[in-house]
Amino acid sequence: MRAIWKGAVTFGLVNVPVKVYSATEDHDIALHQVHDKDGGRIKYQRRCEICGKIVAYENIDKAYDDGEETVILTDDDLKSLPEERSREIDVVEFVPNDQLDPIMFERSYFLEPDSKSNKAYALLRRTLEDTDRTAIVQFALRQKTRLGALRVRGDVLMLQSLLWDDEVREAKFPALDEKVRISAKELEMSKSLVESFEADFAPDKFTDEYQEQLRELIEVKLKKGDAVSTEETFGEQAEEEGGGEVLDLMEALRRSVDKSRGAKSTPAKKATPAKKAPAKKTAAKKKAG
Numbered sequence: 001m002r003a004i005w006k007g008a009v010t011f012g013l014v015n016v017p018v019k020v021y022s023a024t025e026d027h028d029i030a031l032h033q034v035h036d037k038d039g040g041r042i043k044y045q046r047r048c049e050i051c052g053k054i055v056a057y058e059n060i061d062k063a064y065d066d067g068e069e070t071v072i073l074t075d076d077d078l079k080s081l082p083e084e085r086s087r088e089i090d091v092v093e094f095v096p097n098d099q100l101d102p103i104m105f106e107r108s109y110f111l112e113p114d115s116k117s118n119k120a121y122a123l124l125r126r127t128l129e130d131t132d133r134t135a136i137v138q139f140a141l142r143q144k145t146r147l148g149a150l151r152v153r154g155d156v157l158m159l160q161s162l163l164w165d166d167e168v169r170e171a172k173f174p175a176l177d178e179k180v181r182i183s184a185k186e187l188e189m190s191k192s193l194v195e196s197f198e199a200d201f202a203p204d205k206f207t208d209e210y211q212e213q214l215r216e217l218i219e220v221k222l223k224k225g226d227a228v229s230t231e232e233t234f235g236e237q238a239e240e241e242g243g244g245e246v247l248d249l250m251e252a253l254r255r256s257v258d259k260s261r262g263a264k265s266t267p268a269k270k271a272t273p274a275k276k277a278p279a280k281k282t283a284a285k286k287k288a289g
Helices: 075-079 119-131 184-196 209-223 249-265
Strands: 005-011 014-022 062-065 070-073 088-096 105-113 133-140 145-153 156-162 237-240 243-246
Touching: 005 133, 014 119, 088 145, 105 145, 119 133, 119 145, 119 156
Parallel strands: 005 088
Antiparallel strands: 005 014, 014 105, 062 070, 088 133, 105 156, 133 145, 145 156, 237 243
């Protein structure tokens, strides 16, 4: 794992230096878009609506539009905000563990001790365990001021970013206002059904069946030879002002035929095994935290 942030948990005069790591990762198979006629990859361009030119990432700023006027915010503007410069995870209160509504949880992060002595880290972890409390904290990460819950998971301190109160919608449905009569017999039968499904939750019992089936589909297509060269899906481009021009279909076909003829005219070589799809979920593209 690679640390995404460094800072310190602070409460009172106690300072606990930590490294922050994303606690979760995405194992979905990464798919991209291609043209259905020739398999060429679909390219998205960041084009300016005023000059019509394609703009590089380093030349892109952010802006706020109120409907009538637009305020442009540069990277320097955003970096000047005091909260963004802060490297502290500031504890504001300790609350009972059962007072946190799971709907408020957003992202999870592991905290690693970042000092020669981890005594302060161990002390905070032990204190949270013995008091059955969760530390409510405030911190800044990726240009956002965040609310968080600092709690214990095994031997590790875990930070979970929380949604702000006004980000959680209130559920109001007319159907819930209607009075419903449930008989004792219906309730008893429903409870019996629950009992028949009772079990201890074990996450490793469950798998993402869609991803498994998608992986099998990819492997079948590879075995059948129903694939094209990855390099060819990008095509060739001639850089011009205002963007690149992709080869047309006929030119791409002509070059493919010439390449095929050239391969036949050379001595046969040992066939290269077809590229297999990822055998495990961990080989799929990860997202960031």
